[in-house]
Amino acid sequence: MSENGMIQKVDLYQIWEQEKFSQILPFKEYIFDMLIHLNIVSEQRRYDTKTGSRLQIENFFVPCMLTQRNETDYLTQECTPERTLSLAFVFKGTIIPPALPNRLICACLSMWTLKQYHGRKLMFSGFIGLSFDKEHDIVVCVEGNKIVLHLVHKRSKGLIIPDIATGVRDCLFVTLERISEFYQSSIHCKASSKLPFHTEYSCSKLNCFISENKMASDTEECICEHGENIKNSWSIWNKKREHKQCDANCPGLSEDALSQIPSDKELLRLSVNCETRMLHDLALHLGMRETVWGDMEYNYPGNAQLVKFFTLMHLKENDEITFTELDNGLREMEITPHTLCVVRQRKQVKSSIPDDILDCIPSDEIVDRLAPLIGKIVFQLGIELGLSVEEIETIKEKCDRDLPVQTKELLFTWRKDRTVKPTLRVLEQVFVDIGKGARCLKEVVKDVDPNTLKEVEIVTGNSI
Known part of the structure; x- marks a missing residue:
């Protein structure tokens, strides 16, 4: 226990069965819940990777018993x-x-x-x-x-x-x-x-x-x-939440940030916040041919958002363009370089969904009900959720033209990744960031009982 601070509930109950703990043993469940409530003991939660349901909690973390020091680099x-x-x-x-x-x-x-x-x-x-x-x-x-x-x-x-x-x-x-x-x-x-x-x-x-x-x-x-x-x-x-634009003293992106190649998510945020004509002119200024832009419009007819995003992706993949080149291009076109500051901004969520719901992983039922409500923003949703362009294109190819099925497969793929806990709170923020808004999510979960959502489902295998 001194190595990892972990203990199983049955082990703790076994300790309490000693004679000197006889007075508290009848109240063991209440005492254990109180230890969790006071953050003296923490649950090690596990989830089924297919259904998103919580698995039975076996281990608990007791930090006061952890004596091993950090020896990593x-x-x-x-x-x-x-x-x-x-x-x-x-x-x-x-x-x-x-x-x-x-x-x-x-x-x-x-x-x-x-x-x-x-x-x-x-x-x-x-x-x-x-x-x-x-x-x-x-x-x-x-x-x-x-x-x-x-x-x-x-x-x-x-x-x-x-x-x-x-x-x-x-x-x-x-x-x-x-x-x-x-x-x-x-x-x-x-x-x-x-x-x-x-x-x-x-x-x-x-x-x-x-x-x-x-x-x-x-x-x-x-x-x-x-x-x-x-x-x-x-x-x-200490960012002021009400500020949507840069402060007067905003220095823009730092030199180190400018030297970086933008991520897919950063390019998506930039494309969403740029006018189509301005982005077209910037791309040509940076060396992209007009025929490439025409191909983008042909491949994504009537979808200006994807045309803008894939234009920036083309510059990234073919020219390994950095923020510096985007910054220089904007300055040469006499456009404020603070345009790039949007990659460091998130839209504020004014949520009315209870926290105990938002902290849960979406169940199969929630995904099923949510998928038909997303519409034609599957690509934007996937990028903001951290999926690669290749993963999204594979899903679109696999599910052909069925948008709800594409969305469902995309959400299942995101939910399997446990690098970061895939909660409804994450989903709510993403919906707001891509301009969808969180109302559809609110409608889907409005009748959900948090106790039902958190109910332990005993599943063998596929656990993490």
Whole structure:
């Protein structure tokens, strides 16, 4: 147990059967549920890859029993200054009571997917690595009196989506706030409006931090010992949700981000936010022939969105075009290079679907009912869900012209991938991002009982 912090429910019950626990044994189910509720014990959930239904929970994680330290090279090899944004929750005193980060780690496991690195699960004493999506990873680790949060992008920190950074920061801040309040109440400490921790933000070197209290002024810079203005990082962690356009002081994509080849998802977001004529002119300016554009229009008649997307894909696959070349092309055409900033933006979801529904994996029934409502945006849906162009084309070929069947097959393919937990929340965000909106999802799940959706279905095989 000290190696992986795992215990089975039956083992814990066996411990409680000892005579000294005789008084609590009759209430074992209630006590166990309370341990989960308090994030002292965390469920290790498993799902059937075919139906999406939850399998019987066999293992539970008890972080306070995990003593093995992180001996992987993940921090040095992956959390590099070129790819990572960092902040720290700094507590009073020299150390943090172990119970606090242990409960935080349990809470993280309930929100995001545990990451594997070189075949090892990134879960150690005072350290956890998680996958937010296929581009962003989250690392939470304890360093002295700090709980450090790293947000790592697969290619460049300049492509980190501020909405994701802000959401992760808010989530951990609120979780730490509630855990702190619980411990204050448990020791009969008088409630205080002042938190026992404050937030500090790191510069790009990841080794010097400045307190958030120094970020209050909108005009003054916060220069670290390396001569860097940490407000640039602070603004990513604290994006104002109501802002749909770039701020007046937005520097655009960083040099490192500009050197990257855009992903399929980034090209889709760019194509959706560009006018057809402007994208046509940009493609020709970058060397694409008019006949290629004509072929695109012939292959996708009446579908301007796919014409724009595959035009950008053509430039990527044939010319290995980078953001730099797109940026230069826009500038030469006297179009604002902030056009590229859309690749770092997500649309805000105003959801009315309950959280206990959104955190579930869609069942076969939900997929069946949802598929006929998607329409002709199968390609856009697949790209945003992380499928490759080849996978989507194979599905379209396999299912011929039957759109609902194509959509159903696409959703099943997405659901099988457990790199990131394929929840209804992910699906809701994607529907909003591609312009479909989440109303169809709301209609499908409005009569769904969360207890039924979460009901354990005993299935042998195909589990993860």
